[in-house]
Amino acid sequence: MTRDHYIALKTIVRKETSRIMRIWSQTLLPPLITQTLYFVIFGKFIGSQVKAINGISYMEFIVPGLVMMAVISNAYGNVVASFYGAKFQRNIEEILVSPTPEWIMIAGYVLGGVVRGVVVGIMVFLVSLFFAHPVITHWWAIIVFTLLSSVVFSLAALINGLFARNFDEVAFFQNFILTPFIYLGGVFYSIHNLPPLWQKASLYNPLVYMVNGFRYGFFGFSDVNPGLCLVILVILTIILGAINLVLFKKGIGLKN
Numbered sequence: 001m002t003r004d005h006y007i008a009l010k011t012i013v014r015k016e017t018s019r020i021m022r023i024w025s026q027t028l029l030p031p032l033i034t035q036t037l038y039f040v041i042f043g044k045f046i047g048s049q050v051k052a053i054n055g056i057s058y059m060e061f062i063v064p065g066l067v068m069m070a071v072i073s074n075a076y077g078n079v080v081a082s083f084y085g086a087k088f089q090r091n092i093e094e095i096l097v098s099p100t101p102e103w104i105m106i107a108g109y110v111l112g113g114v115v116r117g118v119v120v121g122i123m124v125f126l127v128s129l130f131f132a133h134p135v136i137t138h139w140w141a142i143i144v145f146t147l148l149s150s151v152v153f154s155l156a157a158l159i160n161g162l163f164a165r166n167f168d169e170v171a172f173f174q175n176f177i178l179t180p181f182i183y184l185g186g187v188f189y190s191i192h193n194l195p196p197l198w199q200k201a202s203l204y205n206p207l208v209y210m211v212n213g214f215r216y217g218f219f220g221f222s223d224v225n226p227g228l229c230l231v232i233l234v235i236l237t238i239i240l241g242a243i244n245l246v247l248f249k250k251g252i253g254l255k256n
Contacts (some may be wrong), residue, residue: 008100009108016082020119024062026121027078027116035070035124038062039131042188052169053190059132064215068149071126072210075117075150076157076178079109083161084099085168092254102248106158113154113200114147121146134218136227141226143215148233149210153178155240162244162253186211191223206236 001009020027043059050058086092095105128134136142164170185207189201202208203224213229216222222229247253 004099005101005104006097008104009111012095012105012108013111016078016109017115019082020078020112020116028120031070031074031120032123032127035066035126038066039128043131047165047223054219056219057132060134060219061190061215062188063128063132063134064218064250065185065211066147067121067124067128068188068211068214069182071146072120072149072153072207073178073182074120075113076153077174078116079113079154079157080161080164080170082112082173083109083158084164084167087161087164087254088167096254102245106155106222106244106248109158110154111150114150117150117154121150136218137220138217141213143217144230145210145213145217145233148230148237149214152206152210152233152236152240155237155244156245159240159247162247164253181205181207185197186223206232209233 024090039059039062043062046058053056053061083092086095160170160173184202185205186202187207190203191208194202209224209229209232212222212224213226216226216229
């Protein structure tokens with residue numbers, strides 16, 4: 001990376017980070033309140049009626065899932081909102097006419113999504129300490145799966161932002177694809193408790209690998225082999241990164 005590339009990347013990331021902090025009441029506070037309600041409703045009220053899973057109380061069991069839900073939702077939401085907003089206001093053209101390489105643009109927006117995802121994830125984890133005391137078995141797994149998951153959904157959000165022609169199309173993916181994936185991704189349950197057919201169907205949901213890899217970092221057990229979870233996320237990162245690079249180079253969704 002040359003000095004010019006570094007300056008361009010730093011500028012995009014700084015813009016994204018300052019945006020997150022400037023409108024913190026929209027980017028940081030709402031997800032914190034939402035996840036707190038999940039802890040109260042699912043953990044306290046419903047969780048008290050659910051038996052322990054692998055010796056872990058239900059409240060503790062859902063902590064990794066809720067943290068991961070916050071990470072991926074906010075990484076995705078930050079990138080798609082920021083990138084489509086730049087398209088809508090036409091200030092994305094300022095970057096396009098500059099000599100900034102496509103991969104730098106992609107990396108800048110993705111890192112912005114990672115920053116918000118990680119910050120919100122840490123905040124949600126701190127809130128969880130008021131409700132449970134989850135153990136942490138493998139720090140490396142927590143860090144790796146947090147970063148990879150936020151990168152994957154930031155890349156997916158960039159694709160959504162490229163193809164979206166209006167705000168309705170931005171919301172469509174979040175409401176009708178991302179949300180069902182989250183709720184069917186093992187956040188609130190072990191997939192081993194599902195009927196055999198649904199267990200197999202769950203393996204086609206990428207959220208299952210993110211949640212279970214992350215949960216492995218806490219408790220040392222997972223519904224899916226953590227090595228497989230890691231491989232799946234690396235493959236998704238490479239595929240989505242390549243798709244974004246091709247789309248940016250062809251100007252799809254950028255040159256109208």
